[in-house]
Amino acid sequence: MSTLDRYIARQYLVNIIALVVVLFAFIITIDLSLNFDDFMSMAQTRGATAEGEPSAVRKLLLAVFLVFDYWWPKLIQLFNYLIGLVVIGAMGFTCAQMARHREFVAALAGGVSLFRLLRPLLLVALLMTTIQAFNFEFVIPRLADLIQRNRDQASQRRLDDLPVRLVPDSMRRLFYARSFDAEAGVLTDLTVLERSPLGPAVRAIVAPRAVWRDGGWDLEGGFAESRSSQQAPRQAVARIETDLDPVAIKVARFAGYSQSLSWRQISELLRRPELLGLGASPEGRDPTLIRQRVEELERIRFGRVAIMLSNLLSLLIVTPFFLRKEPSNVLLSSLKAAPLAVVGVLGGVLGASAAVPGLPPSVGVFVPALILLPMAIAAVTSIRS
Secondary structure (H helix, E strand, C coil): CCHHHHHHHHHHHHHHHHHHHHHHHHHHHHHHHHHHHHHHHHHHHHHCECCECCCHHHHHHHHHHHHHHHHHHHHHHHHHHHHHHHHHHHHHHHHHHHHHCCHHHHHHHCCCCHHHHHHHHHHHHHHHHHHHHHHHHHHHHHCHHHHCCCHHHCCCCCCCCCCEEEEECCCCCEEEEEEEECCCCEEEEEEEEEECCCCCEEEEEEEEEEEEECCEEEEECCEEEECCCCCCCCEECCEEECCCCHHHHHHHHCCCHHHHCCHHHHHHHHHCHHHHHCCCCCCCCCHHHHHHHHHHHHHHHHHHHHHHHHHHHHHHHHHHHHCCCCCCCHHHHHHHHHHHHHHHHHHHHHHHHCCCCCCCHHHHCCHHHHHHHHHHHHHHHCCCC
């Protein structure tokens, strides 16, 4: 990479980082201004000691910590949806800075074409797209529990005390637990109702604690008692084999948890479609609901690829407005490029979440990218260098 490439790439990266910091600071500031009293109340409660309430300085510092702890996982997820607009905006700032200092003129006078100047911009955009893909696949799945927290659960490293309410497995058994430790895979005060084909419960399996291991729940102190005969003796039960694993319970527990699953985790769920009816009627899984959730997971999985493609194509579409050999009004160029950038990026996001009639989800999510592709080719070929 030449000195010119490094200079442009460095300037572009600085602008991307600056825009990300400004946007994140703006989001946190708005939330803090709207919910400042809630965070201060939590800080007062959690900062209280045996000696009494915390001091004003300690309470303020604790409130700032709670705000940061609550928001940093959500900002990592939000990064993946904002990076498309950030990359385009940072490119506009970079080109505007170079045009203002007549650096484009100097490069052209030295025999460097505008297409050559576009290379470091595209390389940095591809780097950001790679980070976006890495977030989707490795970072966000590890932070899924933290992303799902509400404000009252700020500072908690994992989501404890989450009840499991009558979630069925593929054998129509109903699982109920007072709390569920998603990270350790532990159910507390577990009750499993086994039902007859007609529906009524015939047996209940009870255990103070159950741990997920190798395709089943190992019960500590578990026993089974009949619900149809009061004279039947209790029987010790050490293990329950089931397809209701911790991931399936989390998917049933959190409506938005599927957005935090990796490609591999989504593929595992799609290989077991019977799990996708969790949280539906205890009487059984609705085939229509399962089909809808299968299509939803397919859109999430392939939609991430479509979003990244739409971001890159939107970047190429707006490059002629900024990469110009003659001096131009940057403000006017920005006003012309902004609608195209917003429509392209948001179109990719909406296309990845909305069903297209007559097309399977794995194809429908790429419709915005297919529309943007000829526009991107026409935009790049229109650059006069």
